[in-house]
Amino acid sequence: MSISNQDVHHIARLARLGISDEEVEIYADNLSRILDLVAQMNDVDTDGIEPMAHPSDVSLRLRDDTVSETDHRDEFMGIAPASENGLYLVPKVIE
């Protein structure tokens, strides 16, 4: 197993996922198998091949610098769980 239970707990914490102890076992197994597949791919000789950051050979489209959006705050706030004075409210964050 390339992924330990401890690794799973760490990843879950980074992703803000609450998972049970039984699930940890399952994820450790699943994630390990994914990494095993990656390890298998790593065995392929890629000398002299330029790494790609994107699967298709396209480049970034650029747009003109113009303000094209109007204010839709009321609609967006209408679907937010909580808001006040034009602010979205979230559970208290302490720096």
Added chain:
Amino acid sequence: MSFESVIGLEVHVQLKTSSKIFSGSSIAFGAEPNTQANAVDIALPGVLPVMNREAVTMAVRFGLAVNGLINQRSIFARKNYFYPDLPKGYQISQYEIPVVGPGYLDIEVEGKSKRIGITRAHLEEDAGKSLHEDFHGMTGIDLNRAGTPLLEVVSDPDMRTATEAVVYLRKLHTLVRYLGICDGNMQEGSFRCDANISVRRRGEDKLGTRAEIKNINSFRFVDKAIQFEIARQIEIIEDGGTVVQETRLYDPTKDETRSMRSKEEAHDYRYFPDPDLPPLVITESFIEDVRRTLPELAHAKRERFIREYSLNSSDAEALVGDLDIANYFEAIMQSTAATAKAAANWITGDISARINREGINFENIPVTPLAVGQLLDRIQDGTISGKIAKDVFQAMWDSGDTADNIIDARGLRQISDSGALEEMVDEVLSNSAAQVQQYREGETKVIGYLVGQIMKLSQGKANPRQVNEILKRKLDD
């Protein structure tokens, strides 16, 4: 034990575009909360980022100005972390291949030139703002700033003192203002500085453990925060302790830095290329187009001021540090027959003093360069003395009126009529028998007192040059 400090700066330069880096929302400062946060900025499902060309142009402009490598293929990456002012759960930034590679800035400290390496400059989006006032135990989020284009400029750890760091930062600030890519407003957060600081015993090659000081929002605070941090780290080492790698915050009211995040919470950003954004390709012709439109930079302007206006180098230096000041100076010169030296003295003297007192910038000065030009002309043509001109300038600032109107309305015209001046000289001489006696016995410096009395009698309006002439003639008779 002698210590050496090692300082590198990370500066977030907010780019002066009209719209956001990946969406068409406005980035104008001061709007009502969340009125400039559209579906892309608040990360509704299914939205896609579309890159702003102007942000790319500005990054290239910066890269060329610091003699940097422009990567013709750069990659956007996701920097993953959870914080409510970042609704996507990641910040779009650049990681492995930034738009600008290595470059440098030359700074001058105590008459010596020093090259500060620029490791990289990369494009990224800003986050929103959290408001921690009490909303029934909740935190308020304003996403207007989310998606504002930033160019993060990372220096090499080449600075050794707080002074060097401040000089580098000022130079960078001047540069981005000249390039027209940033308004440089530190109070509004358009130009934000983080400092990485470590210390080591002199002679050691290995770097010490560094602390990162976040978001220092003035040049003075950068100086003080770095000085405090250096002293703190040296004290820890001298007491036999070890410096912890951490993020610290500078508190200007207490003039100290304090720990922000503990090591346990150290971030693990899991950068990976953003699948929404293919590589940014910048062609040779794009770079050449940007190069052709580069404005005159501070160094070139300084040389031109010396050449064109016969200014000395320190006057020229004082004028070019701030683009608004340089432009103000040139506008004055177009409207006056006075010398460049006189204009420079006024700008660095009375005008700057009033600007500082009001706490504003040259950008918002209420007295136009044309009005200052007229004031200088009135000194030049002898209508008023330089001393009276100081009062006229203050009146121009307060009333918005022209120099000519103020001079007329207050009867400030210099008295150059020799008959009137002779009368005043005679009056003062007849009341100053003792001083006249002293003068004739060889104590010629008493003439200063006599001139002062005549100026007082004329309420400052007597032409000082003429007064001196008349006085000398009468005393030497």
